[in-house]
Structure formats: structure tokens, C-alpha cells
Amino acid sequence: MTSQLPLRFELRDDFRLDSFVVGANGSLCARLARLSDASTPRTPEAHGDMLWIYGAAGTGKTHLLQASVAQLASADVNIAYLPARQIDAEDAAAALEGSERYAVLIIDDIDSWVGVAAVEQELVRRYQERRQAGSHLVLSAQNAPVDYAMAVTDWGSRARGAEVFRIAELVEDDKLQVLKERATRLGLDLTAAPATYLLRHGPRSLPAMLAVLNQVDKLAMAEQRKLTVPLLKKVLQAGV
Numbered sequence: 001m002t003s004q005l006p007l008r009f010e011l012r013d014d015f016r017l018d019s020f021v022v023g024a025n026g027s028l029c030a031r032l033a034r035l036s037d038a039s040t041p042r043t044p045e046a047h048g049d050m051l052w053i054y055g056a057a058g059t060g061k062t063h064l065l066q067a068s069v070a071q072l073a074s075a076d077v078n079i080a081y082l083p084a085r086q087i088d089a090e091d092a093a094a095a096l097e098g099s100e101r102y103a104v105l106i107i108d109d110i111d112s113w114v115g116v117a118a119v120e121q122e123l124v125r126r127y128q129e130r131r132q133a134g135s136h137l138v139l140s141a142q143n144a145p146v147d148y149a150m151a152v153t154d155w156g157s158r159a160r161g162a163e164v165f166r167i168a169e170l171v172e173d174d175k176l177q178v179l180k181e182r183a184t185r186l187g188l189d190l191t192a193a194p195a196t197y198l199l200r201h202g203p204r205s206l207p208a209m210l211a212v213l214n215q216v217d218k219l220a221m222a223e224q225r226k227l228t229v230p231l232l233k234k235v236l237q238a239g240v
Helices: 026-039 061-074 089-096 117-133 153-160 172-186 192-201 206-223 229-237
Strands: 050-054 079-083 104-108 136-141 163-166
Touching: 026 050, 026 061, 026 136, 026 163, 050 061, 050 153, 061 079, 061 104, 061 136, 089 117, 117 136, 117 153, 172 192, 172 206, 192 206, 192 229, 206 229
Parallel strands: 050 136, 050 163, 079 104, 104 136
Antiparallel strands: none
């Protein structure tokens, strides 16, 4: 089955598993891969799982989830993806309509809906029907379930009963790998000196570092220059 999306949200082509640096997230990646079991018939006594993945902005949650959508869809898993941040709470029930058709439902940035009683009641209903059907629910947020003040007690207890994974931030060597891979795709030669400078003096978050590389690429093309520390300094001083 293809990853037909309820509201046809676009998935980013560059969010692939082969471009996701696993780092310390091996257990989480392996757990998501096992959701491919959803493509096999479920026994009557089987229950669906709920996974709650949390981590700070920029740690790669959306990258990993969208990459998992593509990977699982290629394994014939009927899967859907909803970016809650792009859906107003009052439209959440409509967005979830028909989601029972999917063996795996991924809701990214579920914390955008936390605290809204009507949405949490809908989530309780959807969770219950999915559990009974043996289908899975995967949620992402910036914090663990215990850190949120849920509006609906039943939803709070179910969320806290989920399998919880904290997505680990990449260490410096892992960030360097990501930067080098992005530079290669841009056609840039990221040598040791500018790479070290970016890690030491650039923005702390990886998405912001990648944005800097994109700006460096544009400037390098405009000025017909190679990626050097002075060129990188020029971009950083411009406040990119």
C-alpha cells in the first residue's frame, strides 16, 4: 500500500533513512522498523502499540518520522502521517476521520493539540479503536507525556502508558557527518577548517547549521569562491 495521506500533506524528499544519522538512536530506529509487522495479518488477541517520541526542536524527529513513512510504505504497510502543527485544534477531529483505515498512524508534534479537551477526547477514541484493531499509533512531541498537563484524564493515562523514546541529540562527530553529506549534495567541498569553524562558532542547532551551509552555497556561487573560513565568516556575520 502507498502512504496515502488523509489530507495529502507533502513529505520532504530529502527526509530519508539513508540521510538520517542514527547516532545514539539505534533502539528507536529499530523499534520503528518493527512497525513493518503491521503489514502481516493480526491475531484476534493482538493489541496495537502506541509510541511517544520526544526531543527538543531540531533533533530530527520529523526527519525520522517522515523517513519511516516512506520506508514502511515500501514494505506494504498502510501508513498515514499527520503534522499536528499544521492543523488547527478545531480541525483535528476532521483530520483524524478515516484514520482507522491505516495500520500505522503517525502524528507529528502532538503537543500542538495537548490541553484541548475536545481533541484529547477524540484521541482517546482513536487510540481505543486502534488498539482493539491491532493497529499502531506513533506520536512525537518536544517533551515526555509526564511533562504535560493533559485536559482529559483518560488521555493522560493512555499517553503515559505509551512506549516512550527520547531522541538523542547528535554528538559533534555525527553533526560533522551530516554537514559533510549536505555539503556534498550542494557541490561544496567542506574541508576540516571551515567544518570545525562552523561547529565551534556557528549556531548550535543542526537545522540552523544546515541553513548556514545553504547560504554559503549561494554566496560561493555568486562570488565564484570555494568554501573557506573567510567565506563562512562572511555568512555568519550577516546573521544568517
